Amino acid sequence: xxxxxxxxxxxxxxxxxxxxxxxxxxxxxxxxxxxxxxxxxxxxxxxxxxxxxxxxxxxxxxxxxxxxxxx
Numbered sequence: 001x002x003x004x005x006x007x008x009x010x011x012x013x014x015x016x017x018x019x020x021x022x023x024x025x026x027x028x029x030x031x032x033x034x035x036x037x038x039x040x041x042x043x044x045x046x047x048x049x050x051x052x053x054x055x056x057x058x059x060x061x062x063x064x065x066x067x068x069x070x071x
Contacts, residue, residue, distance in 0.1 A: 014030045015021070021029060047053045 014026050014033065018026060018029055047057050
């Protein structure tokens with residue numbers, strides 16, 4: 001059975017996202033993305049270490065997932 005909602009994982013280079021940037025701009029974009037992801041990970045780890053905050057995160061994301069699945 002074929003599922004059209006299956007996401008295929010493939011590596012994407014920063015140049016795939018921003019094909020019009022030169023090498024210096026691509027390097028800057030990649031550095032910015034790495035810093036952004038580091039911040040997101042720190043936020044997640046901070047929330048994960050606080051049971052009350054993590055419970056709130058779970059309740060917020062669960063309701064969004066449920067509502068999207070019912071569409």
